[in-house]
Amino acid sequence: xxxxxxxxxxxxEAVELGLSELGVAREEAEIEVIEQPxxxxxxxxxxxxxxxxxxxxxxxxxxxxxxxxSILKALxxxxxxxxxxxxxxxxxxLEGEKLGILIGRRGETLDALQYLMNLSVxxxxxxxxxxxxxxxxxxxxxxxTLKKLAHKLADKARQRGRSVVLxxxxxxxxxxxxxxxxxxxxxxxxxxxxxxxxKIIITxxx
Amino acid sequence: xxxLVEILAKALVDNPDRVRVNMIEKDKSCIIxxxxxxxxxxKVIGKQGRIARAIRTVVKAAATKSNKKVVVxxx
Numbered sequence: 536x537x538x539x540x541x542x543x544x545x546x547x548e549a550v551e552l553g554l555s556e557l558g559v560a561r562e563e564a565e566i567e568v569i570e571q572p573x574x575x576x577x578x579x580x581x582x583x584x585x586x587x588x589x590x591x592x593x594x595x596x597x598x599x600x601x602x603x604x605s606i607l608k609a610l611x612x613x614x615x616x617x618x619x620x621x622x623x624x625x626x627x628x629l630e631g632e633k634l635g636i637l638i639g640r641r642g643e644t645l646d647a648l649q650y651l652m653n654l655s656v657x658x659x660x661x662x663x664x665x666x667x668x669x670x671x672x673x674x675x676x677x678x679x680t681l682k683k684l685a686h687k688l689a690d691k692a693r694q695r696g697r698s699v700v701l702x703x704x705x706x707x708x709x710x711x712x713x714x715x716x717x718x719x720x721x722x723x724x725x726x727x728x729x730x731x732x733x734k735i736i737i738t739x740x741x
Numbered sequence: 742x743x744x745l746v747e748i749l750a751k752a753l754v755d756n757p758d759r760v761r762v763n764m765i766e767k768d769k770s771c772i773i774x775x776x777x778x779x780x781x782x783x784k785v786i787g788k789q790g791r792i793a794r795a796i797r798t799v800v801k802a803a804a805t806k807s808n809k810k811v812v813v814x815x816x
Binding site: 604605606609610612622636637639643644646648650651654655658 | 793
């Protein structure tokens, strides 16, 4: 396991130095204070710097970061990575230039990458985490687009009094649409067909 | 591209040192051959080839930059 020992005027300074050398975020490291700083006499005599030991934890978020970093490197891409952990879900957000190729058509590449990242990070682990990958806020934007689309097509179904068939979508996207239209009394939604061509149908109730 | 397949495969298998990747380049296409330990075959193919499909999707995305058609074969 990677570890460094650092000194600094304050504990904070030493920690910062160590984290930047290891290239990890604070949540991914174990910090141990070896020596508290002391000012010494009149700030001159016998002053002692702070000393800390920083160890990189082999956490799922650490593995996720390493997995994505190696892929970005192989593709000659650079990105800013923000990882947030909440309960059993780890969200990874990438921001940077030219990351569009990692999103792909309708998020196809993004989903593939997310799937592979889940497999890799949870490999041989008892406690499985759910990893969600987003690039440049794509998922958020896509969700909004789908909600708008859902309402628009629901109106169309009402006006025409006929069913409207949507294009094939994956389960996550279908869920967004079902949820968006759930509260409507005059229409129903259901899915039809086999993966990966399963699609939603919006029908007016009569 | 070859490196990418290697990284992905090694991240998925139990025996990363048994991963072998070979690239055959042609004019407008290239074939990437992936070999893994027989025990790890399932880890790069997956149910209904789902993992293999995901690997191909990512590699295809990477290949758009080079304007080449890339075929990933698992042997």
